[in-house]
Amino acid sequence: MSDIAAKTPPMPGALALFWRSFAENRGAVVGLAIMGILIAVSILADVISLHSPIEQFRESFLIPPIWQEGGEWSFPLGTDDVGRDMLSRLIYGARLSLIIGFSVASLALLTGTTLGLTAAFAGGIVDIVIMRLMDVLLVFPSLLLAIVIVAILGPGLFNAMLAVVVVTLPGYTRLARASALAELARDYVTATRSAGAGTLRLMFDVVLPNCAAPLIVQVSLGFAVAILDAAALGFLGLGAQPPTPEWGTMLSGALQFYQRAWWVLALPGFAILFTVLAFNLVGDGLRDALDPKLKR
């Protein structure tokens, strides 16, 4: 997050202030560091991974990690049941997870913000219809709704991602609507409107930037939810399909090896946990830094 802001500094003072406030939260800094490592790993995946994530070594089934007896240097974290290198699969899994998080969070943000702003500006029947629709989506447990959507569309990574977008949509919509309604009552909006600004300009150019803080926090937490839900769908066999190196999918077939090969079971989960944790920590830090009212 910080390096995005660094490219377009609005004014140096504000940025430094933001960073000081963000860095006060040590957890958030740790989260940012993990995020940095994940981004680096996913960009360099082709360079740093020893093997292809889907290449099967027929002689090397269920080789343990190097620190255990029988480990081999060519497979630092061992191999899975069909002889694929765990480390390479985890590395490519990081790339996939970040892509999933980014696509889902940005699509949900875009759609949700548009819907929320429309509801706030239009009011009346449009507002009622949009918000009732969001209520309906919220009534289903999110994983159940995602499962139903995938059942309709058919299993697969893309459909699973669409399902997670739909499931996370109400959060963004409600947030955008609530903050837009609060801004609409302000004098500067009235002033801009009487100066002749059109509705679209008012929506996206005038009001939206002032609703950005809570939405930015929501995006960071939305990244975490997207990665977690997509992995859960993968685990249930409804998300990415084998041999795709998706962390949740890697776990779905692993249960049968729990007596012989703990690493097949344990490692993908640690990867999910640390990634989700990093985004949650950064989200908390952003909330503290951007919205002092919500502190704690």
Added chain:
Amino acid sequence: MVRSMFRFLFRRIALIVPTFIGVTFMAFLLIHLVPGDPIEARVGERGIAPERLAELRHEFGYDLPMWQQFFKYEVQIVKGDLGMSVVTQQSVWHEFITLFPATVELSIAAILFAMLIGLPMGVIAAVRRGSAFDYGLMGMSVTGASMPIFWWGLMMILIFSVTLGITPVSGRISDAFFVEPWSGFMLIDCYWSEDEGACSSAWSHMILPMIVLGTIPLAIIARMTRSSMLEVLNEDYVRTARAKGLSTPRVVIVHALRNALIPVVTVIGLSVSGLLGGAILTETIFSWPGVGHWLVESIARRDYPVLQGGSLLIAVLVIMVNLGVDLLYGFLNPRIRR
């Protein structure tokens, strides 16, 4: 006072009607959007003569315009008919109500576990704000909230069932015991079982799923209790209580905690939806015979009426619980009644 309460009640119930119609519409869409003809799916691989297909389509009303079909479906639901499972040919309602107690038992156990540990931890962290305990708990809390619980369940099995061999891997009770399903809650019914050790078997089956499903609520409750306590501890009435010379435990438990609990209880009530979502994963991992496991299986079997009816029932349940929480909150806190 009574009138405002009634107005509040009425308005909240009126708000449910469109949500309910929307939810049934989603369920209705499910059957019509899944690939394949519902009749052909029911007949299976054997195939069917085109004339017979048309006849059946007419019989089930699939040849009517969509809005008429939806209306028919709505009437059917209000009458309590949720359709039949394609696989077992049993009514969806019957299957749901047979399996539901297992899910309720697991969810109640999980939320009690979460409260039993989360509440005291949150209180201690708030009282000792800034201590190592406080930081440790907050770190654990954000970790718990980030937990992929399907993996967490696998890890618990790996550690406690496989490595240490102290807990069973799946199910609600060992096959060796026969327990008459009286309340549907294994931990209650086992007391009436003739077999020695039925209850300890039921408990040993419950412990891991309970912890796994309770982990995220535990993280949320601990965090919520802490922040709610921190707020209350600064209030005047707490300072007054301290100034009166009351002991710290008395101030914290009697004066502060009681008021801090209101938002916590609301959060617990609203977590029912998340709990049911978590139950889907937990039940799948531990082969727990509840509705979550049943729904996941229904997808593999392409048993869409089950998925449709089951999701609808769960959504209605969540609507009801949310209404209950809202009403309770309005009752406790007159300010939000407006």
